[in-house]
Amino acid sequence: MPTRWKLNTGAEIPAIGFGTWQDQSEQEAAVAEAIKAGYRHIDTARVYGTEEAVGNGVKKSGIPRNDIFITTKLWNNKHHPDDVESALQQSLNDLKMDYVDLYLMHWPVAWKRGEDLFPKENGKPAMESIDIVDVWCHLRSRVMMPRVLTKAQTYKAMEKLLKTGKAKAIGVSNCDQSEMMRLVNECTIVPAVHQIECHPWLQQHDFTEWHRKHGIHVTHYSPFGNLNTIYSAKGKGGTEKLVEEPVLIEIGRQYERTAAQVALAWGVSQGHSVLPKSKTPARIRSNLDGDFKLSPEDMAKIAQINRKIRFNDSSGEFGRDFFVDLEGK
Numbered sequence: 001m002p003t004r005w006k007l008n009t010g011a012e013i014p015a016i017g018f019g020t021w022q023d024q025s026e027q028e029a030a031v032a033e034a035i036k037a038g039y040r041h042i043d044t045a046r047v048y049g050t051e052e053a054v055g056n057g058v059k060k061s062g063i064p065r066n067d068i069f070i071t072t073k074l075w076n077n078k079h080h081p082d083d084v085e086s087a088l089q090q091s092l093n094d095l096k097m098d099y100v101d102l103y104l105m106h107w108p109v110a111w112k113r114g115e116d117l118f119p120k121e122n123g124k125p126a127m128e129s130i131d132i133v134d135v136w137c138h139l140r141s142r143v144m145m146p147r148v149l150t151k152a153q154t155y156k157a158m159e160k161l162l163k164t165g166k167a168k169a170i171g172v173s174n175c176d177q178s179e180m181m182r183l184v185n186e187c188t189i190v191p192a193v194h195q196i197e198c199h200p201w202l203q204q205h206d207f208t209e210w211h212r213k214h215g216i217h218v219t220h221y222s223p224f225g226n227l228n229t230i231y232s233a234k235g236k237g238g239t240e241k242l243v244e245e246p247v248l249i250e251i252g253r254q255y256e257r258t259a260a261q262v263a264l265a266w267g268v269s270q271g272h273s274v275l276p277k278s279k280t281p282a283r284i285r286s287n288l289d290g291d292f293k294l295s296p297e298d299m300a301k302i303a304q305i306n307r308k309i310r311f312n313d314s315s316g317e318f319g320r321d322f323f324v325d326l327e328g329k
């Protein structure tokens with residue numbers, strides 16, 4: 001029986017989900033293959049351009065919509081509170097669905113309102129001005145953390161989505177500790193999920209433990225460190241690949257599993273969900289076998305290989321430098 005975790009909404013999220021970022025044109029077939037193989041959790045986002053493919057893939061699979069957990073995400077150009085519901089509706093239209101199981105704020109960064117997904121000003125991301133928040137927040141934000149308060153406004157608009165039934169749960173992605181604390185303190189609904197980059201080379205134990213205490217489920221994205229050339233080399237792990245990490249290979253031998261499956265099991269063993277992406281049928285199937293528990297001894301061995309390598313460090317490109325305290329230190 002595939003593992004599922006309970007969210008603070010009472011709903012269940014499958015521990016192994018299917019990622020759909022990149023290889024856009026291959027996602028419809030990949031999603032259909034994934035559902036056929038047994039995945040019941042598909043992760044997409046407005047900015048991936050894969051919502052339509054996900055909707056088609058789900059339909060093609062013949063599995064009822066209600067049996068599948070669908071996550072999509074609000075993109076940075078739709079953070080104005082007045083844009084949030086229509087942004088979700090656009091996603092639903094492409095998915096050809098009435099609701100998503102989870103709607104996430106993709107990045108805690110408000111970009112210029114409009115249809116341009118990557119608005120630029122002088123070569124940099126065009127940020128939305130602070131006047132999108134109310135007067136009290138505006139005055140306060142001039143002296144402290146304007147973006148966080150802006151995010152609280154966006155998030156408050158997301159809270160209203162729950163009443164529409166178009167999103168069954170809401171959450172965030174790519175937030176740092178201070179942003180999470182503000183969301184917990186200033187908003188009514190505790191995020192159900194925080195989706196962050198997490199894998200054996202970026203373990204984030206203190207931060208994920210904080211989430212556990214606050215009842216926020218953690219989902220690992222890029223559980224293999226992405227492996228896409230434009231992101232993974234970038235002066236971080238060089239040419240090394242997480243799926244070739246000797247410690248994971250060695251641990252995998254005992255369980256007759258691959259290093260990739262051990263990387264997934266490392267997340268599942270902590271009560272987190274993981275989102276492997278693959279367009280390759282054999283890998284799509286084999287990644288599901290990452291759904292098992294590692295022994296405390298093997299978890300301790302993996303704790304030794306935390307290199308703190310982040311593959312999706314978009315601080316420059318996203319116009320913010322917020323990764324410094326992600327580990328809660």
Ligand code: NDP
Nearest residue numbers: 019020021221222223224225226227260276277278279280
């Ligand atoms: P992953 O860490 O899942 O790595 C994907 C890469 O690994 C692909 O190149 C894939 O190749 C390869 N791969 C898959 N399975 C195996 C295997 N068993 N052995 C060896 N290589 C393998 O990358 P992503 O960055 O895509 O992360 C997964 C998902 O997380 C995304 O698709 C997206 O849904 C989500 N995400 C969310 C983000 C956010 O900001 N919230 C940011 C990044 C990702 P191939 O496809 O050729 O088989």
